[in-house]
Amino acid sequence: MSASALQTREAPVHVPLNPGDLVRVRDDYPPGHIRTPVYVRGKVGRVTRSFGAFGNPELLAYRLNGPQQELYEVRFLQRDLWSDYSGGPNDSVDLDLYRHWLEKV
Amino acid sequence: MPHDHHDHEHDHAHGHAHAHAPPQPDHKVHSYYQILGVALKELLVEKGVVTADEVRAAIEKRDQITPAHGAKVVARSWVDPLYRIKLLTNANLAVAELGFPMTTTKLVAVENSEEVHNVVVCTLCSCYPRELLGLPPAWYKSRAYRARIVSEPRAVLGEFGTNLPDNVEVRVHDSTADIRYLVIPIQPPGTEGKSEEELAALVTRDSMIGVAEVKAHG
Amino acid sequence: MRGPHDVGGLPEGPIETETHDLSFWEKQIDGIRAVIGAKGIVTTHENRRYVEGLGDDAYETLTYYERWTAALARQMIEKNILTQDELDARVREIRARLAATGELAPELSGEHA
Numbered sequence: 001m002s003a004s005a006l007q008t009r010e011a012p013v014h015v016p017l018n019p020g021d022l023v024r025v026r027d028d029y030p031p032g033h034i035r036t037p038v039y040v041r042g043k044v045g046r047v048t049r050s051f052g053a054f055g056n057p058e059l060l061a062y063r064l065n066g067p068q069q070e071l072y073e074v075r076f077l078q079r080d081l082w083s084d085y086s087g088g089p090n091d092s093v094d095l096d097l098y099r100h101w102l103e104k105v
Numbered sequence: 106m107p108h109d110h111h112d113h114e115h116d117h118a119h120g121h122a123h124a125h126a127p128p129q130p131d132h133k134v135h136s137y138y139q140i141l142g143v144a145l146k147e148l149l150v151e152k153g154v155v156t157a158d159e160v161r162a163a164i165e166k167r168d169q170i171t172p173a174h175g176a177k178v179v180a181r182s183w184v185d186p187l188y189r190i191k192l193l194t195n196a197n198l199a200v201a202e203l204g205f206p207m208t209t210t211k212l213v214a215v216e217n218s219e220e221v222h223n224v225v226v227c228t229l230c231s232c233y234p235r236e237l238l239g240l241p242p243a244w245y246k247s248r249a250y251r252a253r254i255v256s257e258p259r260a261v262l263g264e265f266g267t268n269l270p271d272n273v274e275v276r277v278h279d280s281t282a283d284i285r286y287l288v289i290p291i292q293p294p295g296t297e298g299k300s301e302e303e304l305a306a307l308v309t310r311d312s313m314i315g316v317a318e319v320k321a322h323g
Numbered sequence: 324m325r326g327p328h329d330v331g332g333l334p335e336g337p338i339e340t341e342t343h344d345l346s347f348w349e350k351q352i353d354g355i356r357a358v359i360g361a362k363g364i365v366t367t368h369e370n371r372r373y374v375e376g377l378g379d380d381a382y383e384t385l386t387y388y389e390r391w392t393a394a395l396a397r398q399m400i401e402k403n404i405l406t407q408d409e410l411d412a413r414v415r416e417i418r419a420r421l422a423a424t425g426e427l428a429p430e431l432s433g434e435h436a
Contacts, residue, residue: 029324033372035281037228038325039255039332051211054283061372071282078256078275082332087259090274096282135427137414138389142352143428144413145396148405155358163354163361228331230371231387240353242342246387252335264338279331 014099017072021047022105025074025097033061036101040093044105045076048094056098069098170239172310174205175287178237179313180305182214183292189216196287200237207236207285216289217315221274224262224315225286226254234285238310245314255279265316288313293321327382328375348427349388356391365398373398 017023027042035057053068078091085091149155178200182189192199196212212234215223227233228251233241244250254261258275262268269275278286290312296304311317345353359365373394377385381393399405421427 031324033368033375034326035229037279037281037331038329039228051284057282057368057371060366060368063366063369071284073284075276078258082256085256087257088271088274091258091276092274093255093277093279095279096284098282135421136389138385138392139348139427140414140417140421141396141410142348142388142392143417144410145392145399145405146351146355147417147428148409148413149355149359149399152404154364154404155355155362159358160351160354163357164350167350167353167357229328230374240345243387244338244340244342247338248330248333248383249335249338252330252333253338256332261338265340 014070015104016070017047017050017099017102017104019047019049023047023072023074023102024105026101026103032058034058036097037095039081040074040076040095040097043076043081045074045080045095047072047102048075049073051096054098056100069100071096071098072102074102167235167240170205170236172238172308172313173305174200174203175234175238175310175313176305176308177203177301178205178287179289179308180301182289183304184301189289192289205237207234209236210234210285211283212237212285212287214287214289215276215278217291217318219273221276222262222269222315223276223278223286223288224254224258225278225280225288226251227280228252228255229281232280232285234287237285237287238313242310262316265311267317288315290315290317290319293319295321326375327377327379328371345388352388352391352395356395359395364402364404365395369398370394 022044023046024044025036025040025042029038029041049072051071051073054071056066056069059066073094074097076093076095078085078087078093079089081093146155146160150157150160178192181203182192188199188202191202192214193216196214197207199214200207200212217223225233226245231241231246233245235241250261255277258277259269262275280286290308292304293307296307299307307319307321309317309319312319356365356370360367360370370391374390375382376397377390377393382390385393396405396410400407400410417427
């Protein structure tokens with residue numbers, strides 16, 4: 001994969017998110033080194049905290065430089081991830097996701 | 106004998122195209138990758154990329170970090186409410202204060218309560234607070250744990266002997282990015298009179314990953 | 324596309340919770356990784372990319388440190404630090420040593436203690 005292909009994957013400018021915001025994870029399947037697990041792509045969760053800006057692993061995996069990405073903790077309800085979930089109604093999964101994978105709902 | 110397990114594990118690699126070394130007198134079969142690992146080390150040392158001393162020092166440094174470090178942190182958080190607040194708000198600072206600096210990753214501590222039970226995984230690889238707890242156990246890196254804990258956490262916790270009421274929220278932390286997680290387990294009832302050292306001795310690695318609770322009697 | 328490493332939510336059997344100490348061989352791979360990481364020769368992000376890039380078959384059949392070894396070897400070759408020929412030749416030498424002495428390497432004899 002070329003550096004330019006990776007660069008164009010960078011979304012333009014993102015407004016910051018705040019705890020409480022509902023977000024949908026992009027339902028994309030780009031090649032390369034991706035730290036957004038398939039099981040949350042396309043799913044809706046709620047931002048629970050902001051960790052500040054970190055290097056983008058999708059670029060760092062190829063030793064490329066690029067803009068840092070804000071990193072957020074996003075909480076998903078188990079029943080929103082798995083239709084047949086049979087545990088407690090509030091059971092949840094928290095994931096740490098980078099801004100360019102999140103769309104505000 | 107610890108390497109019995111490894112030999113068993115390495116059986117999985119036998120379908121690979123590479124030929125294996127002939128069985129040795131002690132019946133220890135070395136996989137192609139074990140031999141490749143030794144080849145890598147020898148060549149990197151010969152080329153001056155690493156020195157044998159550096160590798161040895163890195164191994165010794167790893168060996169010195171054990172779950173006992175995390176246990177001291179947890180015990181302190183049980184006896185010192187101000188320390189607990191510091192641990193929950195700036196965990197890197199709090200663990201460094203006890204002599205366990207985490208320099209390469211950001212640490213976040215999450216507390217178990219009557220309402221929430223936290224458990225940690227890395228579904229994508231093996232992210233773990235190595236600088237505080239040492240290397241992760243084999244099961245933490247296993248495909249079965251990584252696959253199942255995010256979709257059937259209660260069944261998985263049950264396999265570790267941890268059965269939680271339905272009204273407790275099970276909260277799984279999938280450490281997918283730059284944050285490493287430490288679970289602060291609940292201090293077991295009946296241990297209020299114990300010293301910090303006695304409490305630390307009760308805290309297990311599994312309780313700091315969140316698959317187990319701390320028992321009052323080790 | 325789901326990479327071989329991206330296993331969250333896939334159906335799997337019981338978890339083997341029995342723990343064991345790492346062998347010296349595994350610790351040594353971990354140590355090499357730590358040293359070349361500290362020197363900036365490989366980064367955590369690159370290392371993950373190479374482990375994921377081993378392909379489905381290798382990822383699923385190799386043990387954890389076997390994957391690391393394969394990924395490190397690949398990186399050393401692609402970074403022109405070692406060649407495939409050098410590695411192949413050394414593997415043959417070690418096999419011969421193993422056949423003659425029963426030891427992988429002199430410093431690994433502690434593994435048999």
